[in-house]
Amino acid sequence: MVATRRQWPLHTGLLLTWFVASFGVVFFARDLQDLLPGWPLAFWYAAQGALLVFVAIVVVFARAANRRDAPDGDFDSVSFGRKTRRYHWRFAILLLGMLALLLALAMAERVGLRKAWIAGIFLSASLMVYSIIGVYGRTSEAAEYYVAGRRIPGFYNGMATAADWMSAASFISLAGGLYLQGFSGSGGQPGGLAYIMGWTGGFCLVALLVAPYLRRLNLYTIPDFFAMRFGGRWPRMIAALATVVVSFTYVVAQIYGVGLITSRLTGVHFEIGILLGLGGVLVCSFLGGMRAVTWTQAVQYWVMILAFLIPVSWLAYKQVGNPMAPLAYIQQLQKIGSLEQELVNSPAEKQVIAEYARRADVLELKLQDVEQALQSERRELRLRLNSMGTRADDELANQLRRELAALPRDVAIARERWTRMAQDYRERAKPLGGVASHALSFEGDPHGKPEQQQLFQTSRLNFLALVFCLMVGTAGLPHLLTRYYTTPTVAETRNSVAWSLVFIALLYVSAPALAVLVKYEVMAHIVGQPFDELPGWMAQWSRDASLLSFADVNGDGILQFAELKIGPDLVMLASPEISGLPYVVSVLVAAGGLAAALSTADGLLLTIGNALAHDVYFEGDSSKAQSMRRVMWSKFALLVVALIAAYVAAQRPAGILYLVAASFSLAGAAFVPAMVLGIFWRRTTRLGAVGGMLTGLLVTAYYMVVNQSGVRHYLGLTGDGLWLGIQPVSAGLFGVCAGLLATVVLSLVSTPEPFESAPGSHPGWRKL
Template identity: 65%
Template sequence: MADPARGYEQRLHRQVGLFCVGFVAFLLLMAWAERAGLSRGWIGPIFLFLSVMVYAVIGIYARTTDPEDFYVAGRRIPPMYNGMATAADWMSAASFISLAGALYLQGFSGTAMHPGGLAYVLGWTGGFCLVALLIAPRLRAMRLYTVPDFYAVRFGGRGPRLLAALGAVACSFMYVVAQIYGIGLIASRLTGVQFEIGILLGLGGVLLCSFLGGMRAITWTQVVQYVVLLLAFLIPVSWLAYKQLGTPLAPLAYGAQLPKIERLEQALIDSPAEREVRAAYLERAREYAERVDDPAAALAAERGKLEERIRMLKAQGVDFSLVIAARRELAALPRDEASARELWTRAMNESLEHAKPLGGLPRHGQAFAGNPDGTPAERAEYQQSRLSFMALMFCLMVGTASLPHLLTRFYTTPSVADTRRSVAWSLFFIALLYLSTPALAVLVKYEIMQGLVGSSFDQLPHWIAQWARVDPGLISVQDINGDRILQFGEIRLGADMIMLATP
């Protein structure tokens, strides 16, 4: 007699395999269409629309009225697919979009106050080890539906259950805010719609793929999402590695760029043009400090200058858009002394930070800030940097092991042993991306230092203006020293920009 479980898994393998083949064929078709002249203004919306429709079809196909199917997917998700779904659940906006940016901006180990990106990689990965050893098997053995259910059984009474429910809601709310922001960024960039409309499009897709089938629909949607995420991440980083190193195996080859980055960092620190930029930022910091000393007088002077400028523009009969821009600048001025002092103090601190070598970024490959063999102050900074790194890594491990949307995934496997295997698969699928993330940060930093720095402001790549229109906080370039040549200290990149701009 045929084993029903084995037949079920074979059917799943066949369906997921067909999707992977179809998705790769779709990518090739889009590549051919772009070469044939299809506008990028159409390619982005096509990608977004078809992705949402695929998720919606899965959600409708997986609809169910069985409570066990709705809450725990019938407890029959094979370990490998549950691992893929967990990895997709975890590889959300924070990991997929921002982690490479954290490594770019903070280096491997960061500073005494801001631990580097490797703390996130090690902490988040270590959290899954805690889940595998201490949590997931116990949860699955109790055959419950949610984390609050577990608290009610483990500790007894309605109080612990309510406390766990409130904690899950609070944790999920803060986590979802980051995902919504990521949805808005990507949807607005791909389709050209407003940021708020992009959020509504993304949330509509989430609703379509979840409300009819619950955990059953979400699981298979996330399996599909993992395939999309994996290709979306690995294709750009592999292409960048091939461009710079002649091989697509970025995690194995990117170490060759670290010595080059170290030499470029030293050249930038010694560059006369970069020193001019740092001096200009110091002058800005001094001006803001003067404003902070007497905010009332400074605010009145700024308002008077802008009002006079508006009068002159009107008298000269210039384009009305310039008048509107000046009025917006006037309207953006702080309304009182307290807000002016706060704004200018923040601007002063930012200018002081940018006046440091490399625009305030730590050296990418340094072990820790400070020097274990240096002065007492350097030794103290080194010790503080190590402690901050370890503390952040520990907090991330414990936090990962307690996230409710991850823990509920381990109620869906057929047995306790399958739950352990599921966590192992999760680590494998997450590692495919996490091993490539440091490589992406290094390759992008080399690309910017070697290829972008030194470019003329009149010939900057078009993606800078495109992303600046989506969100000015993502990227800004400004000719601080007035030489019309882009210096490293004149580039301001947000953490999300590293992954978003790479394609």
């Protein structure tokens, strides 16, 4: 057994607590509707209670394990403490400077400074700070470039990890996803509070099963572990390939967020915004590697957390008179339940829903014979245009020309577009325009008709599956795990995981509050208003239909809830304008979103470049003679991958939240079974690890791809193709199970390598 026996009571007790807190309580969420006090117990637990349990698990483990371990004799704690105190002073000065700049810009706004100047000054100042750190931290030494010299204090590494972790998905899209999906999502959009639980509960697995053991081995990359543990070439190569696939999927979402924020902040085109933001990424990761990235991310954390907490605190104070949003938003949650019921029974809302259903029926009729429908529609528009004669230059004629030009060019494009539109209309033809009831724990009714019972079971299963994938994926994300290589000792690594979760919790307990407060603002103060009296921010944001769109569907001149479509990225980005805050706060929020995307993109690009250069090209060669060349090749690979990711992001792929969730499924399936078994089960073999990684990765990728509507249509597949009703975003559930089974079976039927020979020769194995 690789782990010592004395660890098992602590591990077993904490893992059991984690399992019950993650899945046991939530399984009975529909039965936990009692108020505590004033809160729906299930909603409070999923939004806040489980997170508190996870923090307690990580802190208890760190304290207990650090007391048990013998001190590292090579570690100078006195000198380390002095350096840490110097870091405290520097960050205090930096934070005060940032607050002073915000205050100065707020005062300048009041005296008439143009918005473009405010945005330009703040964006330039933040990017300048990041760039200065990148230039100051430049290095060509392997240990500095890959792991920051292994001397980052756990407190600051936790801060940097939190910034690395709170990507564009967490900062920009999480609150919006909660706005749309409520507790548990609906239909093909499972999620809601599953993201809160999954993205925090996974740190328990990182602390208990992975991070301290990897840090003890003094590695540079995740593929290093597979090469050291199992020997041979293939474990490293497959791990490197999986690292690239997982991280590239993740980084595309971050660069998409960079383009979205930069274009919004500066007014440039989306593609130009991607290139501008990419420059900020490359200055840090290209020049200084992990050393520069770590300190840049620590600074970016404070930009993010201030940008998130200021709007949500002000909105809470404005609505309920209490700026402590996580404690105060319960009042609005209860009001939203009443407003939802009023909207469901509203005749005007029913008219809008009926119109969407009619539009869906029309499109589905066209889809029965796409070629005939396309030709008929094109012929009708041409006849109407020709019949206008001398009036061919008036507005109606121009409108007909635009409609004719907007028609799909061929049958394939028409089928894809009409299918997508029909699905959208069918979704919006549901009560509340397809938006989930906010506090409801799972769709359906466990005591209703058979179809309602089946809907309830499927909804609950999808919620738990997504929680599982996000948690296991967290324990397998290469760019996250390599962050814990930078601490000076294993004890500091455990402390760092605990600090990471504490820093992350500050944002994650506030995201559900922001979703509720914004939804109440929309339902109570925007819905029901005449279209010509809507607030100005709506017209501005509606220029991008993916963020906000609204139309008078039933023709009554009044905005109905179902006529309003809000993209998940809007809720956070527009929160200052919704709250009525000064423009400088909008700039701060945009800068916070940019910091979130930049910090994660830094870590991901660094991870990809290191995997390609260190693990694929040099195959882990650690000789000093090759050190400089390895670092240069890592930088070159990083630059190439950054440009490719920028091109892919410019194509505006699927939403940020979906891309990020997909990368978690891939990471969990590819790495976690073989890695955890390799740490704790001596019998794990090279064949088992290779087979487990390939099986997990392929099963997950297959399930994701084959359930895309375009792929199913191209292959002529019928039905939804789902296994047990699980949505593709949770494909990792099947991948992890398949990978675990393959690793165990292949390890049992193959001959194990001598544990004390090549893969087990590292002295760190004897300490695990």
